[in-house]
Amino acid sequence: MTDSIGRLVAFFNKFPGIGNKSARRMAFFLLRQEEPFLRAMGNAIAELKDHLFQCGECGNISDSDPCPICKDMLRDRSTLCVVESIDDLASFEQAGIYNGLYHVLGGRVSPLEDQELSEECVDFLLKHIEDTGAREIIIATNPRMEGDLTYYTLLEILKERSTDDGLKISRLAFGLPVGGSIEFADRMTLHTALESRIISK
Ligand SMILES: [Zn+2]
Structure with missing residues (x-):
């Protein structure tokens, strides 16, 4: 070679x-x-990164800020789906099964990789919830150990720091294979996981 x-x-x-x-x-x-x-x-x-912006509202990457999803007034602004990465957001969008807004965490809790949710990451999420006036937060972390830890951490933070007592928090149900990932789930599996989400609060 x-x-x-x-x-x-x-x-x-x-x-x-x-x-x-x-x-x-x-x-x-x-x-x-x-x-x-x-x-x-x-x-x-x-030129991949020349014309891309990180959305100042949800953390998505697109060619405008706010991103087209946040700008779309036809989307249901009362629901925020919290995902770990833009890959996961793209999987939901491609499946065409969800019409609310997203929030890209851009981080996760992983003791093995020495990762925690940074203060900026938490503040960014809380600000987004407040700005949109969302009524339900769907925590769509991946069905594996890091996703579980991230979910419990977020649940605690939201219970403690959200100013809205009526805020509903839910989690994807697990039609998703344990140890699998949202990125590779097929449309039906993702749809079932979203529709049968479990209310945590
Ligand atoms: Zn956005």
């Missing part, structure tokens, strides 16, 4: 779920493409 191809394989190898063999296939696929394709793809990667 030449240095140029080896370098590309090393890049692809960093992608989630891509092993050596797939990385090599991707590199050789590119090798067979015409120059304009390669330039266009290279530019798309190079």
